[in-house]
Amino acid sequence: MIAPLLPTYARAPLSFVKGEGSWLIEADGRRFLDLGAGIAVNALGHANPQLVEVLTEQAQNLWHTSNLYNIPQQQALAEKLVEATFADTVFFTNSGTEACELAVKMARKYFYDKGQPERVEIITFSGSFHGRSSAGIAAAGSEKMTKGFGPLLPGFVHLQWADHDALEPAITDKTAAILIEPVQGEGGIVPLPDQCLKGLRDLCDEKGILLILDEVQCGVGRTGRLFAHEWAGIEPDIMMVAKGIGGGFPLGAVLATENAASGMTAGTHGSTYGGNPLGCAVGGKVMDIVSAPEFLAEVNRKAGLFRQKLEALVASHPDVFEAVRGTGLMLGIKCKATNADVVKAGYDHQVITVPAADNVIRILPPLTITDEEIAEAINRLDATAASLS
Numbered sequence: 001m002i003a004p005l006l007p008t009y010a011r012a013p014l015s016f017v018k019g020e021g022s023w024l025i026e027a028d029g030r031r032f033l034d035l036g037a038g039i040a041v042n043a044l045g046h047a048n049p050q051l052v053e054v055l056t057e058q059a060q061n062l063w064h065t066s067n068l069y070n071i072p073q074q075q076a077l078a079e080k081l082v083e084a085t086f087a088d089t090v091f092f093t094n095s096g097t098e099a100c101e102l103a104v105k106m107a108r109k110y111f112y113d114k115g116q117p118e119r120v121e122i123i124t125f126s127g128s129f130h131g132r133s134s135a136g137i138a139a140a141g142s143e144k145m146t147k148g149f150g151p152l153l154p155g156f157v158h159l160q161w162a163d164h165d166a167l168e169p170a171i172t173d174k175t176a177a178i179l180i181e182p183v184q185g186e187g188g189i190v191p192l193p194d195q196c197l198k199g200l201r202d203l204c205d206e207k208g209i210l211l212i213l214d215e216v217q218c219g220v221g222r223t224g225r226l227f228a229h230e231w232a233g234i235e236p237d238i239m240m241v242a243k244g245i246g247g248g249f250p251l252g253a254v255l256a257t258e259n260a261a262s263g264m265t266a267g268t269h270g271s272t273y274g275g276n277p278l279g280c281a282v283g284g285k286v287m288d289i290v291s292a293p294e295f296l297a298e299v300n301r302k303a304g305l306f307r308q309k310l311e312a313l314v315a316s317h318p319d320v321f322e323a324v325r326g327t328g329l330m331l332g333i334k335c336k337a338t339n340a341d342v343v344k345a346g347y348d349h350q351v352i353t354v355p356a357a358d359n360v361i362r363i364l365p366p367l368t369i370t371d372e373e374i375a376e377a378i379n380r381l382d383a384t385a386a387s388l389s
Ligand SMILES: *Cc1c(COP(=O)(O)O)cnc(C)c1O
Pocket: 094, 095, 096, 097, 098, 129, 130, 131, 132, 181, 185, 186, 214, 215, 216, 217, 218, 242, 243
């Protein structure tokens, strides 16, 4: 008999009733060190007092009005994002998937309005993840995500990650955009080298097509810059954001240049909940905290510390671990043992990691993790690995 909850997840036998900073707590009081942060969502830790304050204050005043009216919290957050990034304009969503939907629509409408309605194709890469909607799964294109769900939304051209030679011939007079994650998350923590991102930007400029970056997982301070593409010194035309921006409250956004967004006039897109006062109040506070240079400097310092300790950990368990990868606090360990077994053994040592493709475990702690917690994380991962040897 089917469970009351649609069984699309193989859930771990853990139930948390409380969160505190980098810790998740079960009803019996067992405390788990959370190196997953709800898949890079709880960027400022669980029940962050500053976020609790803005959320509860907003909850006492106004939850929802719809986008038929001005939403001051949304306006303020859009201004902050425009101020801090390449973008001239922002649309708010509730999730990364919805951000993907709009990014695809925006790119197509841009060329439609330019009198090039045949430019509908979006080039994507193996190992990518852009959400679970019809557009999201068609964009990723993997058999795992698409099998049985056809007919798929047409117009996506899938290239092999890092196949440089395939890129230029794939761009035709039907191409609208290239869509890529600066650091693949679900794909196994795979950073796109800075020079490749620069090369993609140049290629898009040369061919007159748009560059769409999916920073849903790698954005909002995760890599030590506010957005990951900043490391390469380039700017996209359109960017998808979600996960960390809401600090745990469902919030996403599409950021765009004035040029790329030019087709999105009144009536062309909408969302009932997108940019609601609760989400935008929290998002505004997240932006204030994460965009501060001192905060990002701390992320970089702690990332260096964590990485150094992980390298030593991996070296001391060559039968369980293979290599550290990633950037900032978006780290992964390529495993020799089966990654799912490592994640599961971690639960016995009260440490939470998240599996990804390519036999990787992801380490995506709250950006507020302390030095002591990093040391404790290493102790627990060390015990985890020892239990598997
Ligand atoms: C999680 C994720 C998405 C989808 O976001 P949801 O909020 O789950 O809809 C899209 N792209 C990337 C890179 C992601 O990590």
